[in-house]
Amino acid sequence: MEKDKQIRIFDKQAAQYDKRREDPLQRKWREKLISTAEGKVLEVAVGAGANFPYYPASVSVTATDFSEAMLTKARRAASAYRSDVSFICSDTEELAFEAHSFDTVISTLSMCSYPNPIKVLHNMRRWCKPGGRLLLMEHGISSKQAVSVIQKTLNPLLYRYTGCHHTRDVMGMMHEAGITIEREERYWLGMVHLIWARP
Numbered sequence: 001m002e003k004d005k006q007i008r009i010f011d012k013q014a015a016q017y018d019k020r021r022e023d024p025l026q027r028k029w030r031e032k033l034i035s036t037a038e039g040k041v042l043e044v045a046v047g048a049g050a051n052f053p054y055y056p057a058s059v060s061v062t063a064t065d066f067s068e069a070m071l072t073k074a075r076r077a078a079s080a081y082r083s084d085v086s087f088i089c090s091d092t093e094e095l096a097f098e099a100h101s102f103d104t105v106i107s108t109l110s111m112c113s114y115p116n117p118i119k120v121l122h123n124m125r126r127w128c129k130p131g132g133r134l135l136l137m138e139h140g141i142s143s144k145q146a147v148s149v150i151q152k153t154l155n156p157l158l159y160r161y162t163g164c165h166h167t168r169d170v171m172g173m174m175h176e177a178g179i180t181i182e183r184e185e186r187y188w189l190g191m192v193h194l195i196w197a198r199p
Helices: 003-012 014-020 024-034 068-081 117-127 145-162 170-176
Strands: 040-044 060-065 085-089 102-108 128-139 180-187 192-198
Touching: 003 014, 003 068, 014 068, 024 102, 024 128, 024 180, 024 192, 040 117, 060 068, 068 085, 102 117, 117 128, 117 170, 128 170, 170 180, 170 192
Parallel strands: 040 060, 040 102, 060 085, 102 128
Antiparallel strands: 128 192, 180 192
């Protein structure tokens, strides 16, 4: 899919993402993960800012997204929950931060959308300080065979309309990128992964 088309798809979904911030399951997962962030934080593909309520007060956040419509929603969320957030409108694959710039690097539900997620994970490792932490909440292929068959069948259609792949091997990508997993939790038929990791 061409990048401009994908951006337009996410622009159209911004209002839906904003409403999903109230989803009770996602709120529980996000709070568990995001509350462990420390120091100078980079959040890639911030979407509508669903993580902002759960950041510790002590952190400063740099939030990026390639969708201006998403960033508009995220700025509103930041004004309600956070005071120390800076925003960058950019494709994650084109970001150019110095190595070891952040104490914590965060991605929630974004690995499904990248043409080259391994490149993004390598960059996240590089941007994170050696003693820092990577925090991810990602969805992918189910560990239940019957569910995974349905996902594989529907994936081409879902990708065309949502800009999101539903069949990615989340933990396989982590290992391929050389990320050190400290803790992992799986939910919702093994499709959702909470990951605490080191670069």
